[in-house]
Structures are given as C-alpha cells and as structure tokens.
Amino acid sequence: xxxxxxxxxxxxxxxxxxxxxxLPAGNEEGTYYSIDLGGTNFRVLKVEVGDGSVVTxxxxxxxxxxxxxxxxxxxxxxxxxxxxxxFVEAEDGKDEQRALGFTFSFPVRQTSVSSGxxxxxxxxxxxEDVVGKDVAQCLNEALARSxxxxxxxxxxxxxxxxxxxxxxxxxxxxxxxxxxxxxRTDAIIKCQGLLTxxxxxxxxxxxxxxxxxxxxxxxxxxxxxxxxxxxxxxGFEKMISGIYLGEIARLVLHRMALESDVFGDxxxxxxxxxxxxxxxxxxxxxxxxxxxxEVRRILQDHLKIPDTPLKTRRLVVKVCDIVTRRAxxxxxxxxxxxxxxxxxxxxxxxSSGRTRGQLRRTVVAIEGGLYEGYPEFREYLDExxxxxxxxxxxxxxxxxxxxxxxxxxxALLAAVHSxxx
Ligand code: ADP
Ligand code: MG
Numbered sequence: 141x142x143x144x145x146x147x148x149x150x151x152x153x154x155x156x157x158x159x160x161x162x163l164p165a166g167n168e169e170g171t172y173y174s175i176d177l178g179g180t181n182f183r184v185l186k187v188e189v190g191d192g193s194v195v196t197x198x199x200x201x202x203x204x205x206x207x208x209x210x211x212x213x214x215x216x217x218x219x220x221x222x223x224x225x226x227f228v229e230a231e232d233g234k235d236e237q238r239a240l241g242f243t244f245s246f247p248v249r250q251t252s253v254s255s256g257x258x259x260x261x262x263x264x265x266x267x268e269d270v271v272g273k274d275v276a277q278c279l280n281e282a283l284a285r286s287x288x289x290x291x292x293x294x295x296x297x298x299x300x301x302x303x304x305x306x307x308x309x310x311x312x313x314x315x316x317x318x319x320x321x322x323x324r325t326d327a328i329i330k331c332q333g334l335l336t337x338x339x340x341x342x343x344x345x346x347x348x349x350x351x352x353x354x355x356x357x358x359x360x361x362x363x364x365x366x367x368x369x370x371x372x373x374x375g376f377e378k379m380i381s382g383i384y385l386g387e388i389a390r391l392v393l394h395r396m397a398l399e400s401d402v403f404g405d406x407x408x409x410x411x412x413x414x415x416x417x418x419x420x421x422x423x424x425x426x427x428x429x430x431x432x433x434e435v436r437r438i439l440q441d442h443l444k445i446p447d448t449p450l451k452t453r454r455l456v457v458k459v460c461d462i463v464t465r466r467a468x469x470x471x472x473x474x475x476x477x478x479x480x481x482x483x484x485x486x487x488x489x490x491s492s493g494r495t496r497g498q499l500r501r502t503v504v505a506i507e508g509g510l511y512e513g514y515p516e517f518r519e520y521l522d523e524x525x526x527x528x529x530x531x532x533x534x535x536x537x538x539x540x541x542x543x544x545x546x547x548x549x550x551a552l553l554a555a556v557h558s559x560x561x
Pocket of ligand 2: 546
C-alpha cells in the first residue's frame with residue numbers, strides 16, 4: 141500500500157485517486173438516479189434520500205448480455221443509455237435531468253470526480269478501443285447528460301458513511317473483489333500538493349490485483365489464470381471472487397477424476413471450463429441433507445455426472461469448502477491490511493498511550509453477491525478476522541452489509557457533489 145501511494149506503478153496495488161474528498165454525512169436530501177455497471181449485472185436505481193435514510197424507490201437489474209461484454213463500447217453504453225432512458229421516463233413521465241451517479245466497477249485512472257480513463261478491463265470484459273479512453277466522457281456522450289463517475293467500492297463506502305460515520309473502508313466481494321478506504325492526503329506521496337477540504341481522499345486500492353510471493357499458488361490457480369483473458373493480472377481476485385471460485389473447484393475435481401476412479405468414467409464431463417458456477421459451489425457446500433441429495437442433483441444436472449456414491453459426494457463438498465474457506469480467509473487478511481494501514485488493528489496501542497478499553501470503533505462497509513448470498517463464506521471471514529486480530533480488537537470492527545451500496549452510494553455522492561457546487 142505504501143509503495144502504491146508513493147508512485148504510479150510502484151506496487152501491484154494501484155492505489156488510485158478517486159477525487160472523492162467528502163462523504164455523505166447523513167443530512168443529504170433529494171431524489172437521485174444511479175446506474176451500476178458491475179461484472180455480471182447492470183442496475184438502474186431511483187433512490188430517495190432524506191431523514192437519515194436512503195430508500196431505493198425502484199430498481200431494474202439485468203444481466204449484461206454476453207455479446208456486449210465482447211462487443212464495442214458504443215453497443216455497451218447504448219444498452220446502458222436506453223435502459224436508463226426507459227427507466228426515467230417510466231418514473232417521471234419525461235426525462236428529468238436529476239443528478240446521476242455512475243458506478244463503474246473497473247480500474248479507472250480518474251482525473252476528477254467526473255472523468256477518468258480505463259486502465260484495463262477485468263472480469264472477462266474484452267471491449268477493444270476503450271483502454272486509455274475517458275469512460276465518463278464516452279458514457280456522457282451516450283447518455284447526453286453528465287454524471288458523477290464513481291468506483292463501486294467508493295459508492296459502498298459513501299452509503300456506509302451516510303449511515304455510520306465510523307465507516308472508513310469498503311470492500312466488494314461479488315463477481316470481482318476490490319476495496320477502498322479514506323487516506324490522509326499527505327500520505328499520498330505520488331500526488332504532492334494534493335489539497336482537499338477534509339485533508340483526506342478516498343483511495344481505490346484495486347486490491348484484486350494484489351500479489352505477494354508469500355501467497356501459496358496451487359496448480360489450479362495457475363490453470364485458472366491460463367483460462368482467463370487477463371493472464372498474470374488480478375491474482376488476488378482470482379482466488380477470492382464469484383467469477384472464479386466455482387471454476388477453481390471444478391479444476392480440482394477434474395484432476396481428481398483423472399487421477400482416481402471416484403467419478404467413474406465421467407472424467408471428461410468435468411473438463412469444460414466454467415461449468416461449475418460459484419452459486420452452485422455455495423449450494424453444494426450448504427447441503428446438509430443426510431444423503432447430500434442437492435449435491436447429487438447438481439452433479440447430475442450441471443456436470444452430467446450421474447450416480448455418484450455418497451463418499452464421492454462428501455469429497456465434492458470438502459473441495460468446495462476448502463476453496464470457499466481459502467477465499468474468505470484471504471479477504472479477511474486484506475481487510476486487516478487496511479486496518480493496519482489506518483492504525484486500527486490494535487497494534488499501535490502501546491505507543492499511542494491508549495489502553496485496550498479505548499480502542500476506536502471501526503466500520504467496514506461490504507457489498508457483493510458472493511458475500512451477501514453465501515453465509516458460510518461470511519462465517520469463515522469473521523472467524524479469520526478474530527484469529528488475526530484477537531477477540532478484543534475484532535470486537536471493535538464491524539462489517540456492515542450495504543445492500544445496493546455501490547449504486548445508491550453513487551447517487552448519494554451525486555447529491556453531495558451537486559450541493560457543494
Ligand atoms: P457485480 O456487481 O460485479 O455484477 P454482484 O455483486 O452482483 O456482482 O455479485 C455477483 C456474483 O456473486 C456472481 O458472479 C456470483 O458468482 C456471486 N453470487 C451471487 N449469488 C451467490 C450465492 N448465493 N452464493 C455464492 N455466490 C453468489
Ligand atoms: Mg457490483
């Protein structure tokens with residue numbers, strides 16, 4: 141983190157400036173729209189803000205069509221623009237130009253709060269001629285209006301902070317994974333002379349790209365990496381997030397099928413990449429029926445492996461468990477890394493003269509389909525936090541789920557921004 145803040149390219153962690161220096165304080169008001177372009181889903185939201193609450197009045201959520209992920213940027217943003225236009229017209233009768241938040245969950249080098257160029261695609265996106273371009277401008281052209289361009293982690297932090305001012309960081313664990321936190325401007329060495337009213341700025345870590353020689357990498361991680369468009373990038377993300385976990389388990393099962401007879405002669409059926417999705421992996425791990433009937437069904441329906449003995453189904457559950465647990469523990473380690481950087485991991489107690497009883501409360505906002513939809517993942521993550529921090533310090537850290545955080549938060553930031561102008 142220090143190296144990434146010291147210079148561009150100084151670390152695998154990009155530590156990107158967001159130009160967000162003011163977070164919602166809880167007194168914002170009004171009706172706002174936001175659009176959220178994630179890794180798997182596209183959402184449009186209308187949110188009403190006031191009296192300390194943020195209410196999603198209406199939301200449409202559509203899977204991003206496969207052909208758009210590999211098409212042109214015009215096609216993708218036209219899809220976005222048309223969906224937004226229809227949504228707004230259905231709501232307001234005509235297109236009222238309310239403040240708009242645009243959440244874009246890809247690494248962008250921002251030059252202001254409403255402009256920035258795409259560094260590279262992640263999460264399987266492969267649209268040519270966009271890398272290096274100003275994505276906010278491309279979108280504004282498609283929408284014929286301007287909005288605030290925010291990263292999804294930043295939106296999540298904003299919504300978390302609206303509800304609770306002790307929120308200092310946000311983490312996404314969905315299709316991909318990433319985190320942001322509030323850094324002091326004087327610690328952002330690569331941008332000397334950076335001045336903000338608050339003395340701080342939200343830094344988008346792009347932690348999905350984290351890597352360290354201390355991280356043990358298995359042959360399955362290497363095979364997975366080979367299957368992706370962004371080889372050698374996003375190593376941390378590929379061990380943690382929703383696009384990848386099911387596939388890691390499939391790779392393990394495939395090798396088991398090749399090297400043993402646990403799957404009978406069905407080895408070939410396990411050879412197709414990405415046939416085991418992460419929600420299926422979660423369903424396998426969750427099956428607590430005595431005969432693992434759900435595991436049997438998934439193996440049969442999704443992987444075309446009929447008639448597995450109970451012993452084999454138990455083995456499959458075990459593999460899914462291990463893949464899940466590793467992911468959750470790595471995410472927990474990342475969170476502790478942020479707490480440590482903020483001096484909130486309890487390690488500075490002796491030097492600060494503070495006693496353990498006076499530890500500051502810390503809230504981390506979390507969003508994402510994997511974290512929200514998979515309770516066992518959350519349990520493993522919590523368990524690891526306690527293990528690393530110790531019970532006493534872990535008690536001062538709250539992980540707060542902010543449903544729709546990335547979208548609603550962007551709308552809130554649009555509110556903060558439009559009232560500050
Ligand atoms: P994005 O905003 O990037 O589109 P989301 O936050 O909506 O992503 O998360 C979607 C991802 O979460 C999917 O890729 C899927 O792998 C994972 N996911 C969704 N539901 C579950 C579940 N019940 N159990 C495990 N993983 C899930
Ligand atoms: Mg998202």
